[in-house]
Amino acid sequence: MFTGIVEEIGRVRDLEVRGEDARLVLGARKVLDGTKIGDSVAVNGVCLTVVELLADGLVVEMMAETLRVTNLGRLRPGEGVNLERALRLGDRLGGHLVSGHVDxxxxxxxxxxxxxxxxxxxxxxxxxxxxxxxxxxxxxxxxxxxxxxxxxxxxxxxxxxxxxxxxxxxxxxxxxxxxxxxxxxxxxLEGLLRARNSEGSAGLTMEFLARHGFV
Structure with missing residues (x-):
């Protein structure tokens, strides 16, 4: 999970597309602190796994679905990207809970x-x-x-x-x-409403949620 509070702007050094997959090399500084191989980092809001650490950057890999759904496959060398390390238990939630699963x-x-x-x-x-x-x-x-x-x-x-x-x-x-x-x-909320409606229950409705400030 992430907070949506960007920690730094990284720079694209290389984007190597390998068939349906891709390898992205990024220049970074702040997000390297405490980061280990296997950790998650959000790149333009996309949760990716760090597969290699450099002295002044990191490497992540992307699969076909990531390239299809996001803008990462169209990045160019020198272009900036928003970077954020994963939220740790006990951290302040300055933005809102962000999963890194882009829609x-x-x-x-x-x-x-x-x-x-x-x-x-x-x-x-x-x-x-x-x-x-x-x-x-x-x-x-x-x-x-x-x-x-x-x-x-x-x-x-x-x-x-x-x-x-x-x-x-x-x-x-x-x-x-x-x-x-x-x-x-x-x-x-949508999933809960759908489940309740399929069971024929009128206990939770959009009107109820709106009346109590949920939507």
Missing amino acids: GVVRILERRKVGAAEEIVLNLPPHLSPYVVAKGSVALDGTSLTVITCRRDNFSVGLIPHTLRETVLGYKRVGDEVNIEVDWLARY
Whole structure:
């Protein structure tokens, strides 16, 4: 598990695609502290296993599903990526619980200045729209953010100056794709509702959850 609080921007040194798999070499510093081979690290929000440690970087491997669902297979040498070490028991949860299991990619449709901050608008695929709600949480390229507005086919989030400086979202342009992971709580609620409905129970409904502030 992760928190969505990016620790540093790493740099892509090499991406070697080997058939359906790939090997990614990253330059990094901060996330190397305490990291061992076999540990998990989030790369643009994707949970990957460290297979090799370098003096000033690390190596991870990706399988076909990761390349299909995320933006990692389109990385280029020199490009920045958000990095975060896995959450340890006892750590502060500064963002929200992020699993590192990305749901797909979304495209930046618009960026606009709002004072010192920026608001970005992104497309919202139909299969993810039930899980994205205003004031809810979402992870974009592994960055924990709060949804500002949510419409049928798009949503927006705000980026404060710190986020613009310390994550790759500050460098993304209109048309770029970012990884998205919806709040896992929304998925659990959907599964619970589906199970209850299939059993014919009316004890837990969307109206009940909304009335008590869950959705």
